[in-house]
Amino acid sequence: MMKITTCFDGGSVTVKDLSDAGNIRLALRPDNASDFKQWFYFRLQGAAYTPCVMHFDNAGESAYPGGWDGYQAVASYDRQNWFRVPSRYENGVFTIEHTPLANSIYYAYFEPYSNEQHLNLLGEAQGSGLCQIDDLGSTLDGRDINLLTIGNQADSDVKIWVIARQHPGEPMAEWFVEGLLGRLLDPQDPTARALLDKATFYIVPNMNPDGVVRGNLRTNAAGANLNREWLNPSVERSPEVFFVREKMHETGVDVFLDAHGDETIPYVFVAGTEGVPNYNERTAALETLFKQAFQAASPDFQDEHGYAKDEAGQADLRLATNYVGNTFGCLAYTLEMPFKDNDNLPDDDFGWNGQRSLRLGESVLSAFWAVCRELTAGQEEQAAA
Structure with a gap:
């Protein structure tokens, strides 16, 4: 039966x-x-x-x-x-x-990434000896909002924030973070070692654990789309954003990446902050540098297909990338991965999947390294002057 x-x-x-x-x-x-x-x-x-x-x-x-x-x-x-x-x-x-x-x-709908896998990921990261886990607060269902901090936390460090899974039905985002963490916490990886000499990473692997467990597509337990809550979050409706945003204002942000999945577009791409009031030539140059380094590191990433760019001053500041990029005057990107397949490198048996998302997470360290070198070079020039 x-x-x-x-x-x-x-x-x-x-x-x-x-x-x-x-x-x-x-x-x-x-x-x-x-x-x-x-x-x-x-x-x-x-x-x-x-x-x-x-x-x-x-x-x-x-x-x-x-x-x-x-x-x-x-x-x-x-x-x-x-x-x-x-x-x-x-x-x-x-x-x-x-x-x-x-x-x-x-x-x-896509290869799942369960809350149990999430908790195992936290344990493995902490077990590396390089990662500190902090509790920022609780969700509406009482689950933990955890932050992973990796680096020396020196004032001079480049502050790199990565968040994932604001939309719980986009599990490729946490597969991506697993890959990023695996490489970043590898003491034999030269790019990871060089990055951690100059940068501190602040990573939230799962912004919406309630939505994940409940089997939601886009919202938390209160029905809030977290990626529309950044301008005015509240503990009552969107504690996940409220507590993470509070911590960002405490640490500062130099680079920000928000990992997502896109249901319709069969490519890997990023969306930037062209429409925010504080967008400038410096940010544009960092965006170009990030994309060039990412393309060199992973043939899965491309910059031809994606979302239409916002007109100047027309960006929705309720979105994480727009809020963070505008507030901190930093490089901020939303990363989108497909639910279907990457039409540039199709795979009939598996399509886009968890392992491909994981490998993309590994490769993004090269893009972070390119931007980090540029930012620290600017700091060194200012110090010398």
């Missing part, structure tokens, strides 16, 4: 009809306190060697209907190895067609 369940971190789907394996009717479940919906993650049991056709009847009502075009769902038997399965989108219905080879299989 077939069964679908979602009682695990990130689980999310609504079952409408499970009587016929060839015509399973499902629905995307909205975030717990908002209408956003696109994320799904569920376990199917009892269908080994049975051709299954699963229809998401309300896919046309999702947050990003254009995200379904050209998209293939992911599946796994062990939640370690994920692969793409045949999928299509027609007339507002998203359909997965797959024959499981075992009685237990998981399907998801």
